[in-house]
Amino acid sequence: MTLVVQSFAKRYGGLVAVDGVSLTLAPAEVTAIIGPNGAGKTTLINLMSGVILPDGGSMQLFGADVAGATPHVLAEHGLTRTYQSPQLFAEMSVLETVMVGAHLSGRAGFLSAMLRLGAIRREEDELEARARAALSRVGLPDDLLDRNTTDLAYGHQRRVEIARALATGPKVILLDEPAAGLNPKETHEIADLISDLAREGYAVGLVEHDMDMVMGISQHVVVMNFGRKIADGTVDEIQSDPAVIEAYLGTSEGEAAHACVA
Amino acid sequence: MMARSFLARRYRSDLMGVALLAVAVVIGGSTIVKSYHLTMLIYSGIYAIAALGMFVLFGIAGQISIGQAAFFGVGAYASALAATHAGIPPVLAVAGSTAMAAAFGWLVSRPLLRLTTNYLAMATLAFGVICFILFAQLRSLTGGIDPGIVATPGFSVAGFDLSSARAMFFVVGAALCGTILLVLNLVHSRVGRALRALKGSEVATAGLGIDVVRYKVAAFTLAAGLAGLAGALFAYFQSAFNASVFSVGLSIELLLMVIVGSVSSPWGALFGALFVTILPTFLEDFEQYKLLIYGVILTVVMIYMPDGFGSTVVQLGRRLTRRTATP
Numbered sequence: 001m002t003l004v005v006q007s008f009a010k011r012y013g014g015l016v017a018v019d020g021v022s023l024t025l026a027p028a029e030v031t032a033i034i035g036p037n038g039a040g041k042t043t044l045i046n047l048m049s050g051v052i053l054p055d056g057g058s059m060q061l062f063g064a065d066v067a068g069a070t071p072h073v074l075a076e077h078g079l080t081r082t083y084q085s086p087q088l089f090a091e092m093s094v095l096e097t098v099m100v101g102a103h104l105s106g107r108a109g110f111l112s113a114m115l116r117l118g119a120i121r122r123e124e125d126e127l128e129a130r131a132r133a134a135l136s137r138v139g140l141p142d143d144l145l146d147r148n149t150t151d152l153a154y155g156h157q158r159r160v161e162i163a164r165a166l167a168t169g170p171k172v173i174l175l176d177e178p179a180a181g182l183n184p185k186e187t188h189e190i191a192d193l194i195s196d197l198a199r200e201g202y203a204v205g206l207v208e209h210d211m212d213m214v215m216g217i218s219q220h221v222v223v224m225n226f227g228r229k230i231a232d233g234t235v236d237e238i239q240s241d242p243a244v245i246e247a248y249l250g251t252s253e254g255e256a257a258h259a260c261v262a
Numbered sequence: 263m264m265a266r267s268f269l270a271r272r273y274r275s276d277l278m279g280v281a282l283l284a285v286a287v288v289i290g291g292s293t294i295v296k297s298y299h300l301t302m303l304i305y306s307g308i309y310a311i312a313a314l315g316m317f318v319l320f321g322i323a324g325q326i327s328i329g330q331a332a333f334f335g336v337g338a339y340a341s342a343l344a345a346t347h348a349g350i351p352p353v354l355a356v357a358g359s360t361a362m363a364a365a366f367g368w369l370v371s372r373p374l375l376r377l378t379t380n381y382l383a384m385a386t387l388a389f390g391v392i393c394f395i396l397f398a399q400l401r402s403l404t405g406g407i408d409p410g411i412v413a414t415p416g417f418s419v420a421g422f423d424l425s426s427a428r429a430m431f432f433v434v435g436a437a438l439c440g441t442i443l444l445v446l447n448l449v450h451s452r453v454g455r456a457l458r459a460l461k462g463s464e465v466a467t468a469g470l471g472i473d474v475v476r477y478k479v480a481a482f483t484l485a486a487g488l489a490g491l492a493g494a495l496f497a498y499f500q501s502a503f504n505a506s507v508f509s510v511g512l513s514i515e516l517l518l519m520v521i522v523g524s525v526s527s528p529w530g531a532l533f534g535a536l537f538v539t540i541l542p543t544f545l546e547d548f549e550q551y552k553l554l555i556y557g558v559i560l561t562v563v564m565i566y567m568p569d570g571f572g573s574t575v576v577q578l579g580r581r582l583t584r585r586t587a588t589p
Contacts, residue, residue, distance in 0.1 A: 049469060051465060051469075070468065071465070071468040071469045072468045072469075072470075072471050072472055072473050072474070074469075075468075075469060075470055075471030075472075076471050080469055080470065080471075081469055083465075083466065087462075087463040087465060087466035088462065088463070088466075089458060089459045089461070089462025089463060089466070089467075090461075090462050091458070091462070091526055092455075092458055092459070092462060093268075093269075095267065095268075095269065096269070096455055096458075097459075099452075099455055100455050100456060100458075100459040100467070100470055100472075101470050103452060103455070103456055103470055103471060103472055104470070104471040106452040108451055108452045108453060109453065110448070110453055110480050110484065113447060113448050113451035113452060113453040113454065114444040114445075114447050114448045114451075115444070115447070116447045116451070120451065123452070124269075124450075124451070124452070127452060128267060128269065145267075145268075146268045164470065165470075168470050168471055
């Protein structure tokens with residue numbers, strides 16, 4: 001298994017946001033993490049990506065123990081992510097933003113960058129080529145590359161974020177609500193992209209509210225409620241699981257109906 | 263793949279700018295007659311070097327410091343003492359003082375950079391005040407406020423006396439050209455992009471495998487080093503000075519230079535340094551209101567021209583020429 005999480009726990013005062021959750025991410029699979037609002041999905045993805053530290057539990061990435069590792073160490077190990085609201089860099093062009101994603105494949109330090117020593121130019125070209133490849137992978141039009149990321153349409157911003165993640169050369173990609181704020185057509189395109197990424201061998205972790213999308217592209221679904229994992233299985237298993245149906249019925253009829261239909 | 267992208271084009275036009283600056287230094291140095299004008303430009307150049315360091319720290323990496331005068335002071339005292347007591351050749355003394363200021367910056371950056379935004383501003387301000395008090399009180403070393411440092415020998419290279427205002431103009435001009443070239447190289451590099459990313463979103467930057475603490479520390483160290491370089495040049499040019507130079511006022515001026523100039527282009531630091539150096543000569547009658555006037559300028563610029571006064575002027579110019587070009 002690529003990523004193994006065992007009994008992750010996170011407490012905020014009296015509130016147990018994530019309570020002993022275990023899950024695994026496998027290569028070439030989309031593993032969705034779903035659950036009603038406040039179930040602890042975002043906390044879980046923040047724990048898995050090292051943004052916050054767990055109070056208990058362990059995590060192995062390709063067999064290495066990485067619980068409590070900082071995000072940049074996890075990225076070096078091949079795990080990266082996107083964010084619920086795109087975390088793009090203001091005042092930076094699309095191409096440069098994705099080149100930041102390719103940072104790990106360069107070596108220039110402060111001094112060599114300032115003196116622009118010999119190999120720097122070639123390295124810059126390599127980083128640029130890598131960024132361009134990632135951008136065309138996610139299908140961003142070429143004429144947007146010199147625009148500021150924050151000036152782009154929301155759907156394009158989402159793509160830039162995924163391209164930036166891909167440019168790190170990851171094996172595991174965690175996507176936090178990649179379809180939030182997108183129209184149905186854009187959602188459909190993002191779903192296709194995610195599905196293709198999994199087919200190419202990436203282990204994809206997906207937190208998403210759009211049940212059509214989740215049920216359509218996931219090989220494996222983890223359901224959370226009140227910080228606990230209440231179900232874990234294939235799409236078919238999840239859809240017929242009484243605990244899941246109850247969790248959704250218990251919170252919102254609309255969402256429950258949606259989950260059942262899907 | 264596309265032939266050389268817009269990034270290469272942007273870098274090339276910046277290099278062009280450095281070449282133009284070098285030409286301007288040569289022309290200015292050989293044609294400016296009034297020594298008063300030379301002196302003002304030398305001070306502007308010296309402050310611009312420190313402001314470029316501030317630009318790396320604040321403009322690129324988004325980390326504020328209101329304590330840069332401390333590193334400016336370390337550079338000035340180190341080179342003055344090296345020249346007067348140890349008789350170290352000026353070029354070595356300047357290089358050594360720059361390294362010393364950078365090392366000092368590196369040392370204090372770890373605890374300081376645990377803080378962000380307003381807290382970082384307050385901590386660096388406090389650090390600057392402490393250093394100012396030390397400069398004023400360590401009289402055996404610095405001479406304090408009175409008499410301060412007197413009669414630092416003039417600048418020279420390999421025995422050639424370069425202490426005249428005209429010679430110092432070329433020395434400072436060369437140092438400035440070199441500094442802005444280094445900073446531009448940094449901006450257009452993997453490291454510069456990482457620092458800009460850090461300013462935009464620290465979390466996302468770390469998530470891409472960038473050790474944000476290390477980069478912040480390096481930016482702080484570089485800013486301290488450039489402030490030290492400026493301080494060393496200042497000591498040689500000024501020859502006699504006292505601790506009052508390195509008060510919080512100087513730290514605020516350096517920050518003002520970047521904000522007034524531009525937080526997105528290193529060229530703004532040159533404009534800002536010139537502006538802040540020359541402005542007081544027009545406000546001689548209002549000396550006691552200087553900080554108040556600075557405060558007003560800072561507030562107005564930050565509200566109405568968040569990208570800097572210099573950038574706004576350039577953009578305005580561009581818009582006007584475009585309008586006249588397309589009737």
